[in-house]
Amino acid sequence: MKAEIIAVGTEILLGQITNTNASVVARALATLGIDSLHQQVVGDNPERLTAAIDLAAHRADLVVLIGGLGPTKDDLTKQTLAAYLHVPLVVNFPAHENLRRYAKQSGHAMTPNNWVQAKLPFGAQPLTNHVGLAVGAIASRGPQHFVLLPGPPREFEPMVRDELLPALAKLAGGHAVLRSRVLRFFGIGESALVTQIADLIDGQTNPTVAPYIKDFEVTVRVTAKAASDAEADALIAPIAQELLTRLAPYCYGDGDDNSLAQTVVRGLADRQWQLTAAESLTAGALQGALGDVAGVSEWFKGGFVTYSNATKASMLGLDKATIDAHGAVSEYTAKAMAKGALRQVGADIAVSLTGVAGPGPNEGQPAGTVWIGVATAQGVTAQEYHFAGTRNSVRGRAVKAGLFAVIQALQK
């Protein structure tokens, strides 16, 4: 099956928003083995949208239309698709019932607009929106399928993942279910990872194995089509096991919405441990990342940003002359910072980061040199890293490496 993605919206043509939806749905389709050879962007204009749909329908079996499903006069994607397919727009009663349920849950009254939003091209299969009012749909014409998806990413992404992909898996393979498992890795580059699992990526069609890199982390998605959840899981399990065996030192967790910071917080909760931190080059960014996790306050009461040797000494109860003698970026200082923070806060585990963010060298050490220390009641360790890239890339990698070091210590 070949797909073509059409994003609809004048604000994309003007560059006011970036077309992130296209890459999200393209990546999702790829897990089903559905490639696309073309993407289009077109404004909220019925003539040009009709031409775009027609062009796509001549090149692809699956035409995915994104945006323009709202209730205002600018929103005309489903009207245009219905006209193109020569079918009327009619109220879809299951969709309307879902809207009524959603409105009740979120405390909104139903309005006449809700009838407009529940209208779909005649014969289309609705895609439920659990976080908003725009109803998605799959309209079919013989072997060809046309998909309607809402534009706002917070409605779009769950609809793609939870509604569209399972429906397409059925259409594409006659299978009842589509399941995927995402494994998350840190500390290995994408090309090194791909090299180690090239045979699994190339050799597999069900499940598929798809690596993806973002923000210095690599995820690998294993997706299976099968007749039942149990069958799909049985297809996924040996491949996931093989990935974990080959890439064990780098795996820190799984799941779509997981992150290093969430894994740290879960690990702290498991051990009932309090964390603290002393950050130099990252200047609070690691603690800031922990703050992203709801519920972290139970396991993190506070920490230090010790940017100068003087604050390293005064805040962490260390001797400035000794830090000066060893240098701010050294094994000694990383260990002393972690131990000092642990002691000052009375925590169970402390992480310290000190390094040269750049752009230039510092104290004779090149930009990218970073020491990360971890202290617990059992003792203190420190490790040296050399990160490439700009100042912010070095700091971003250091934050992730610090979180990964905490995870490893928690798993000991």
Added chain:
Amino acid sequence: MKAEIIAVGTEILLGQITNTNASVVARALATLGIDSLHQQVVGDNPERLTAAIDLAAHRADLVVLIGGLGPTKDDLTKQTLAAYLHVPLVVNFPAHENLRRYAKQSGHAMTPNNWVQAKLPFGAQPLTNHVGLAVGAIASRGPQHFVLLPGPPREFEPMVRDELLPALAKLAGGHAVLRSRVLRFFGIGESALVTQIADLIDGQTNPTVAPYIKDFEVTVRVTAKAASDAEADALIAPIAQELLTRLAPYCYGDGDDNSLAQTVVRGLADRQWQLTAAESLTAGALQGALGDVAGVSEWFKGGFVTYSNATKASMLGLDKATIDAHGAVSEYTAKAMAKGALRQVGADIAVSLTGVAGPGPNEGQPAGTVWIGVATAQGVTAQEYHFAGTRNSVRGRAVKAGLFAVIQALQK
């Protein structure tokens, strides 16, 4: 002039990278009054790329091709364009001379590939790449223009801004120069801002006035075409002045690469002041943002992440019972945190942030309630905010509001 943007790259079709370049160039073209009605994405395939170019050439005067300018066999955009235009690819000597200069500067030896990279469609005008080896170009066929741009954003963005836009300004208007000035605002929503300056946006063709929102900040770009820099600046000045008059309370600076954090650091340098911070809900993210600015270490020696009332008291030398009595999210606590941090570090200015990030309420206060305090030797102030959105949106807005509060205090 109508433009059409074609991004070339299989990795975009697979969703492995997001097509950010298209929005960057679309936004840039809009400042020249050049709109586009269509965008396309196509893979590294000469037949499909030829068809995409031909389709665009039938709908637009300006066809912008992005990506596929590298020296590998996958990179065939300029070869395909040359074939489409029925012209040979020839070494462009000014481009080759620039490559030689760039290689010398960056300490690389020239290779045979450099000859390939210096080849352009016969008659094309080169666009210089100051940060990489891929040479851009504008090839013209009668009144129609075809632009070649490199894919990597760090090469693409400066080429669009510094090379393509001035060249297009000449082509479009016969003007010698294109200048723009970017004003930066915080604390006002995009729609409120647009309402206040709607007459300037709608009434202007030279200069154009283009607002843009990103990461809770609004920028307004004023762009003029003229025969000389001085003439362009003279066109920009009264509009910029009018914008500043109407939006004075929200303006914090100007420039493309500016940020609230950079403006804070510049303000500290002007006053020769040391800053510190005590962060609760933002958990270090404000200090982390300051760490993004090279050279901040002279004006920021460290600060505190005080997530619990106990660490607020112990780290900042406050009385926990009094904090408990007033509540963590209160005017009292925000002021006490700022004063405490100022005193502990011996700094000249301290900012404090305490609030309810959410998702749920805390201590009876709804998510989004934030108090920000600023202390100097002259005294302490605190202000209450109510931010909408998710936990991370509340925290992100709080960081920006904290930086803005420091800027206002520094400008007093």
